[in-house]
Amino acid sequence: MNLFGMLGVSRSALTAERMRAEVVTANMANAETTRTEEGGPYRRKLVVFRSQEPTSFPHIMNARLASSGAEEAGVKVAGVVEDPAPPEMRFEPGHPDADAKGFVAYPNIEPVKEMADLMGAVRAYELNSSAVQATKQMIQQAIDILR
Amino acid sequence: MALIDTAQISGLTRFLDAASARHRAITTNIANVDTPGYRTRDVDFRSVLQQAGIPGMMETSATPQTREVEGLMERPDGNNVSMERESLLLAQTQLQFHTGVQLLRSEFRRVMTAITEGK
Numbered sequence: 001m002n003l004f005g006m007l008g009v010s011r012s013a014l015t016a017e018r019m020r021a022e023v024v025t026a027n028m029a030n031a032e033t034t035r036t037e038e039g040g041p042y043r044r045k046l047v048v049f050r051s052q053e054p055t056s057f058p059h060i061m062n063a064r065l066a067s068s069g070a071e072e073a074g075v076k077v078a079g080v081v082e083d084p085a086p087p088e089m090r091f092e093p094g095h096p097d098a099d100a101k102g103f104v105a106y107p108n109i110e111p112v113k114e115m116a117d118l119m120g121a122v123r124a125y126e127l128n129s130s131a132v133q134a135t136k137q138m139i140q141q142a143i144d145i146l147r
Numbered sequence: 148m149a150l151i152d153t154a155q156i157s158g159l160t161r162f163l164d165a166a167s168a169r170h171r172a173i174t175t176n177i178a179n180v181d182t183p184g185y186r187t188r189d190v191d192f193r194s195v196l197q198q199a200g201i202p203g204m205m206e207t208s209a210t211p212q213t214r215e216v217e218g219l220m221e222r223p224d225g226n227n228v229s230m231e232r233e234s235l236l237l238a239q240t241q242l243q244f245h246t247g248v249q250l251l252r253s254e255f256r257r258v259m260t261a262i263t264e265g266k
Binding site: 001003005006009012013016017020036044048049051073074120121123124127129130131134135137138140141144145 | 163167170171173174175177178179180181182183185188230233234236238240241244245248251252
């Protein structure tokens, strides 16, 4: 059993959760953005998580040697997708991006939803960082056997 | 070398192996706490230790197998990882590992006492 491999599993999760927090923050920052490079209002972005087979060197080597590994999986961001929900139309005739009828397409972003998602990401990050602490202590204790 | 390679030492080694295998399963569960469709996995700690308890089984060194855990509440996205269960098991496994390490150290100290004739 390789204790160091577990740090890789936790690291993949920390990276993924940070990415999720970044995307949520971007959504909140662009809650009122009506112009984007693709044209039209900003679209709400969502991250998709997927469990992944370990790719680190020790994992692959152990799997080849013992043909038992490859059961543990980290997590990775499979992609960032756009929320297909239609934009929110607000009546603002004076706005430069208003259409012929005076409606402006605003991103369909609900701050409450984004905050809840952000809190979820932060809590998951904390849980993973405590897993890293636990793994670190176990590695330290294993080294202490030598003393 | 029956003195250094005592039954306690090989048993404790298996115990530490099982504890770290379980820790790995828990770490993986925690990493996938938000992955849709992920199922909680765990190591059958008891059966690993039972294998370790039988003298003939020690040489086979079967690697602990992980399997899916039944009876957990599933979220609508198909994920059934429970944060409480995992953080509790994380602490438990850590303490078990610590216990194993301390017992192993005391075992080595005992052997050392025999080598140095108790001086």
